[in-house]
Amino acid sequence: MRRKPVLLSVTILCIFFLTTAGNAQDSYKKFNLKFSGGYGNTAQGDLDEVLDGLNSQLADLAAMVGLANPDDVENVNWGLDFEGEFIFSLSKKFGVGLGVGYMERKIDSSVEFGLEPLISGSFSWEPKYTAVPINLSGYYYLPINSKMSAYLKAGIGYYFAKITYKIQQEFKVLGYPNDWEQNEGEAKDNGFGFHGGLGFEYKMTESISLYAEGMGRYVNFKNWDVDNTWTDLSGYTLRQSGTFWYVEEYVEDTGKYYPSLELSEQKPSNQGLRNVRKAEIDFSGFSFRIGVKIGLGK
DSSP states (O other), X not given: OOHHHHHHHHHHHHHHHHHHHHHHHOOOOEEEEEEEEEEEEOOOTHHHHHHHHHHHHHHHHHHXXXXXXXXXXXXXXXXXXXXXXXXXXXXXXXXXXEEEEEEEEEOOEEEXXXXXXXXXXXXXXXXXXXXXXXXXEEEEEEEOSSSEEEEEEEEEEEEEEEEEXXXXXXXXXXXXXXXXXXXXXXXXXXEEEEEEEEEEEEESSSSEEEEEEXXXXXXXXXXXXXXXEEEETTOOEEXXXXXXXXXXXXXXXXXXXXXXXXXXXXXXXXXXXXXXXXXXXEOOEEEEEEEEEEEEEO
């Protein structure tokens, strides 16, 4: 798999070309600070597949015992995006930026199912996804008039990603003790990503501009370092470490396979599993941001 090193090399060459072209055409230099905030989405990859599989399994089990279809457990794809960036302008048309961003997505989702008071159950899912990218970007500005310009932006970033989560399951049958368990943990991964976008800048004063931009990014993680704590109704606790594996698990009650995640240090080989591979949790997506650019000098 040599795609990422090749893309990384090409992106660095593009940024180098922009910087050298700017020096050749214009000796104008200016330092700038940019601060922006906005809203964006993430693809989530295998996590969306796993939750779709969970919802299908709950619906199939409910249908088997004549219960109404439960609501879906939801995932979160949208959330807040922020970035602060230092830009060195090599000319009126070319610049290089070094920035630090922050992305956050979180949700509390739960479903209940059953036929009270005979039988009932619940499932809750509380994830929080965050990423801190350190971005290197090349800028190319296209003047529209004396106050407004458009710009193209592209570059690479190194992302520090984290997922914290809590999963609770409860099952009650009349005349029997409640069955309850919880998984709570943290997963971390990091790696390179790529981004590009288009923006518009409006000059308010000699040193202050307002801007709006749309950005797309590609970054995919599949080597998660996970610490998980499992607890049951009796208070018994089990701590596990490993990585996330995507599996399709056979459920005898329904006779079907459903996507799921397994936590293990080694590739799972249990009977009843198929299509086992490392889970790919995708933070690719796009965002829309607005912000202010402050010129510090020439």
